[in-house]
Amino acid sequence: MLLPLVVGITLVTFVLMNVIPGDPTISLMDPKRGQLDPQAAERIRQRWGLNDPAYLQYLKFLFNAVRGDLGFSFRFNQPVTRIILERFPATLELGLAALVIATAVGVPGGIAAAVRQGGWLDASLMGFCVAGVSMPVFWLGLLLMYLFAVKLGVLPAGGYGSPSFLVLPSLTLGLSSMAMLSRMTRSAMLEVLRQDYIRTARSKGLAERVVVYKHALRNALVPMVTVMGVQAGWLLTGAVITENVFGWPGVGRLLVDCIGQRDLPVVQGCVLFTVGMFALVNLVVDVLYAYIDPRIRLGR
Amino acid sequence: MGAILLGAVMLAALFAPWLAPYDPIKYFDNRNALRPPGREFLLGTDNIGRDQLSRLLFGARISLTVGLAVEGVAVAAGTLAGLLAGYFGGRVDEVVSWLVNLTFAFPGLLLAIATMAVLGPGLTNVIVALALVSWPGIARLVRGEALRVREQEFVTAARALGARDALILVRHVLPNCVAPLLVAATLGMAGAILDESALSFLGLGVQPPHPSWGSMLGRGRDYLWAAPWLTTFPGVCILVTILGLNLLGDGLRDVLDPRMRGSK
DSSP: OHHHHHHHHHHHHHHHHHOSOSOGGGGGSOGGGOSOOHHHHHHHHHHTTTTSOHHHHHHHHHHHHHTTOOOEETTTTEEHHHHHHHHHHHHHHHHHHHHHHHHHHHHHHHHHHHHTTTSHHHHHHHHHHHHHHHSOHHHHHHHHIIIIIIISOOSOSSOOSSTHHHHHHHHHHHHHHHHHHHHHHHHHHHHHHTSHHHHHHHHTTOOHHHIIIIIIHHHHHHHHHHHHHHHHHHHHHHHHHHHHHHTOOSHHHHHHHHHHTTOHHHHHHHHHHHHHHHHHHHHHHHHHHHHHOTTOOTTO | OHHHHHHHHHHHHHTHHHHOSSOSSSOOOGGGTTOOSOSSSTTOBOTTOOBHHHHHHHHHHHHHHHHHHHHHHHHHHHHHHHHHHHHHOHHHHHHHHHHHHHHHTSOTTHHHHHHHHHHOSSHHHHHHHHHHHHHHHHHHHHHHHHHHHHTSHHHHHHHHTTOOHHHHIIIIIHHHHHHHHHHHHHHHHHHHHHHHHHHHHTTSSSOTTSOOHHHHHHHHGGGTTTOTHHHHHHHHHHHHHHHHHHHHHHHHHHHHOGGGTTOO
């Protein structure tokens, strides 16, 4: 199941980046200096294997990618892998901060709403959730930027550096995940709280706090972790937008910059790298399932 | 509630040429650049003096076109693939499932971004790219329904009566998919419109001078200090449209799916 998928993903990425008409050596030329000398172009083609048949190029690409070599960027004059790894810590920082914000607010919020179903807290939280899911990330980012950077002047509008730079981007990125997570937590908790064993727990006189956090929450965790996994995938692409709003020097900004510059090896590398991260997150989620719920065993 | 919001946006899109006080693209005057909202220009003007209200009204057309076209293609392709995969199983199912899983391996907008990188910007390309990422969700949904319905007795009965596969698919399997499809298509439209504005915001989608809400926001970003109205109003438009579609989708689900009733 996995192998055809890996082949498919790399094939899609490879084909996408190679159907673009035009000779890649042209991008090496300085337009001011006019035509590249044809012999030099031929030498470059030879050196980078651009004259090989497509399937051979793909196999080379696949073989190199497996070894962590994603090609070479002529614009940066550096290996693509190194460029991406330089940018990745910033993206990771942003994504983790957003995930922490989403979890720290979303989970307790969802639990509180489920416990007092129909109350004002529940109603306002659900309203916030619908708005949070419908809110375009980039607009939210601009609004926060306007409020905190332009009007109040308390936080930087963009850039990278001390922790204060992280506040607005991570809030921007985390908000919709927060909304999704609290909605899912609420419905998972409601589902569990209705069950018989919760009534048993209550009737034997356990404190409500113990019933909610010890008995109910544990069983509500599985759907919650699922949502967190989905959200982590969303955070990866949401980061592309957020990084571009705030000028955050991560992989997402690199991707969009390089599309603009037609630096295709880097674009290809960023896409493949992000898909890899996404797959890794999904793997972690699967392992977490087994940890949370002993009934689910890997490779049954 | 959702229908009202959406209706307002549709009316705006439909009557844009009559409602708009100025031409959204051609009318511009540098002397009127960056005017704040006022009597002459109700929602202000942008950096080259175009009337923002007119641009927003025409922007509604772009958003709705993208939403409808993307979902139209996605529903048609997804339903066909899902029906065939779920009903016939075997090789067809393997291929469809492989394609679906392949698309789902790319998180969120990434495949659309990569496709736009290849196709280049433009309205048609946005629709192609977003349809490409939207059909697998529909296919998965329809496949599940088709698998479920295939085993039911009335299908067996129809087959025993000598009905052909095509007839069974159209008359018996498809109607069972309509309700969940309607919900998925409504929510999917919200997603497509949001994705279009995101792509345009990044400069990969609909290009200037065409008034896409997303690209207006992207441009307005540079004037956040001098002209905050350039980012406020397009954002409100996107939010209202998406909110309308999401509320409508949720409402439809509550009405059409009895299982969801009560758990809300």
